[in-house]
Amino acid sequence: MALILSLETATDNCSVALHDKGQLIASASHLESGAHSRMLPLLINQVMNQAGASFHELKAVAVSEGPGSYTGLRIGTSTAKGLAFSLDIKLLAIDTLKGLAHLARSQKPGFTIIAMLDARRMEVYREVFDSEGKQIAGIDSEILETDSFLEYLKEGQVCFVGNANDKASQVISSPNAYFLDSLPNASSIGELAWEYYQNERFESIPYLTPNYLKEFRVLKSKKNPFA
Structure with a gap:
């Protein structure tokens, strides 16, 4: 075992x-x-x-x-x-977002997967994977807008998975968007x-720290410079 x-x-x-x-x-x-x-x-x-x-x-x-x-x-x-x-x-x-994407791939094969977790207001933590599970956009924070993720939605079907779908579905209206509510x-x-x-991807017990995203840059709104 x-x-x-x-x-x-x-x-x-x-x-x-x-x-x-x-x-x-x-x-x-x-x-x-x-x-x-x-x-x-x-x-x-x-x-x-x-x-x-x-x-x-x-x-x-x-x-x-x-x-x-x-x-x-x-x-x-x-x-x-x-x-x-x-x-x-x-x-x-x-x-965490890779785990969410892995879950979504089993339910929506062939979809691009955008894993998102709720942050504050219209902000989310997100990571994007192709249909094979390969990362195509790394972890970052993003403010959701009507044109968010258009580059993926124009190319084909996209599954949004996570606990940020309530606010994502308010601004993303593409017919290629599917919202999978899952924690x-x-x-x-x-x-x-x-x-x-x-693959022996082991962590050092003393040095492992969570990824709080404190060092990650917030993507500012392209429409509102004060967002």
Whole structure:
């Protein structure tokens, strides 16, 4: 066996999953704002008990590294680092938006995938992938406008996935746009984690920090220079 425990805490959805070589064995989640510190240990134990697995059987722990909620990412990362250190196992960090895109690809094959998480007002964190899962635009923040993502919508069908679809659908009206409402979850993180594990994309336990996007440039509105 090659058991990997995955944690997803980037949004209000606190999620845990256990995979064996990329195959889901058990999962659990709890949707509540501000409950991660209380619920994450309970969900981890629930998943391990559901699978009948021992913590000492784990080969690695994977965590969603952001972007997302500052508090949620901090809790998830510190928990994953603590498990990796105490159990002497590998630590994996998975891009939260890549996890969302991976989920969307299974439901909308052939679509360009734009994974988005809600930021403030009309701002989102976004990352763009082609239909094969290859990144074509890196993680950044963007203010949604009527002409947002036109370069992709003109070329074909685009699936927008994440928790920013309510405001995205207010300004994006292309017939090529499909809005898939889904929160990040540990099941998709765990599938990607197996690929990372096989490729030995391990993280340093002391030095791993979440991607809060603090260093990323905000794309200003092209129509309103004061936005």
